[in-house]
Amino acid sequence: MGNTSIRVRRTGQILDVRDATASTEARKRLLAPHHGSATVECLCTNPPIPMTVAHRTIPSETWYLVAADREQAKRHAPDCLARQDGAGTPAAPESAGPAAMIDETGVTLARGFLREWRESTPERETPPPRASRDPDTAPRGVGLVGLLWMLWSQAGLNLWKPGYAGKRDWDIVRLRLRDAAARIRSAKADHWTLADDLFVPPQFNSREAKSKATSEAFHGALNAALASRRVVFLLGEIKSATRLPDGAMALRLHNALPSIEITVPPGLAGDLERAASAWNGLVAAERTDRRILLSRVRRTVDGATISCVGAGVMRVDANAIPFDSSYERRVAALLTEQGRAFAKPFTQGNAPSWWARKMDALGVAPDYVLTDLFPGVFCEVLGRMSDREYRSHAEAKLATYRRAGVPLWAWNPSEDADPPPLPEKQR
Structure with missing residues (x-):
């Protein structure tokens, strides 16, 4: 029998491929938590081969293993079970190469993002953008949590030195994130960078005229983008999370006046609550928690609400260090x-x-x-x-x-x- 072992790169956990692929439920339980590019590695050879846990919803939802890099895939042992898992499955984009290439110049994403939406009409059955995990709206294997990590790392916000004390207020964080976004590119769009579509609310101080002008400029740019039916990235610190009667969630962001409220539909709201379950979820999280949200948003058809179509969340301390x-x-x-x-x-x-x-x-x-x-x-x-x-x-x-x-x-x-x-x- 061929190799039956893969290792989770984050924890070192060893999984038996036979157990992880025995059924749809097993795939959801053992593979889905590691969905992403190069999150596991196949142990059929040394050094191990980076593997991606891919996700599909058609014809039925499942998670499966594919090589994170086409050249690396050639190193699999002929009878390796991990290599055979994706057999008969339509090739995932990440099987042709890593979902993101990172070097000294920044990040190059393998795929682009849907930037506009159109409501369905009898003449044009074009659906609005779906959640970020779907292939039409995000590079498969990166996802919004992965993109948030890339942003934070490119901005150097996961690093700390004693000299940084007192120099990590929101204005500094915002400046560094915006600079970092300019170094995140797409291989599918020559001139696009994440900075083109990223909105980060500025810190507001009612006693400073400059702060008021910056806030007005931010809201003007955000409203103009949403009014033109763009799907944009909105990054901020969550001030409050409220569960709505229909199962949706209302998220309010800090550092914005007028305040920004995002409506998260029921399915995605449940996903976010489960992702945050280790820290009591978003609704019941401690007031002292700083929760950073990276979301994909658009205006609803009536223009009254900012609706979330995808989101990722992480916690940071007072110095913006994730934990x-x-x-x-x-x-x-x-x-x-x-x-x-x-x-x-x-x-x-x-x-x-x-x-x-x-x-x-x-x-x-x-x-x-x-x-x-x-x-x-x-x-x-x-x-x-x-x-x-x-x-x-x-x-x-x-x-x-x-x-x-x-x-x-x-x-x-x-x-x-x-x-x-x-x-x-x-x-």
Whole structure:
């Protein structure tokens, strides 16, 4: 029998291809959480082969494995089960190459985005744009969460040094995001960059005339784009999330006057709540949580509402550093308080760096990387070691670090209430 194992790059979890592809329910349970480009890797050869968990809805919804790169796909063993999973399936765009290429100049997306919508009429049965996971509206395999990670990384907002203290207010974050958006391009559109369609509300201060003028200019540009039936990207910090009687959700953004309210339809609202379930969802999230939303929006037919057609959310701390759990937030606070320089890696979309290359070589993503040491130290927050499956994945990940001789700092909150001392930084 051929190879039966794939590894999740973020966690190091090993999945048996036979289990993961046994049924539609198994695919949804085991593959769907890792939907995206190069999120898993096939272990039929060494080094492992990056694989994409692709998604389709026609003729029926399912998730399946395809190679993240056409050249890499040639390295599969002839009887590899992961290689055979996509057999008979229409080729996904990512099978012809990575969903995004990242280099020193920025990001090149493999596909473009639908920029306009038209309502259906008897003469023209053109549907409005669908959610971001559909192939007509986003590069398959990137998605809006992945795009948000790319933006944050290109802007350097997942990096921290002591000198950044007091220099991460929303105006700075907005400026850096807009600059980063100009470095995200599409291979399908020669002159398009994400900056052409990205709207980030400015910080508003009623006592400053310049702030008022900036806010008016922002709203004028956003309203003009939406009035011309454009589908645009709207990025901001969520101020409140309210569940509506029909199951939809109303999201209100910070830093905008007049305030911006986005209506999220019921199906997508449920997806967002499930994605945020680890932190009590969007509606019940703590008031102290900073939740960053990247959404695709358009005006409704009557022009009265900004409607969401796709969204991705992540949490950040007061310094705009992303985190995935309350334990990670504690570690980020500790690193900041002790004046350390560090990075918060993403599963995908990291800007080029020595630690991003190391991650790719190892096939795992640490929670943080201490960058004020040489060699740098990878940091792991082992927040759920009481869960048997999580513990197995974590131990496999730690074993990967040991085999590679990677300097490691780890905290297991189930054994120690407080994080252990950090390695001393070099003088």
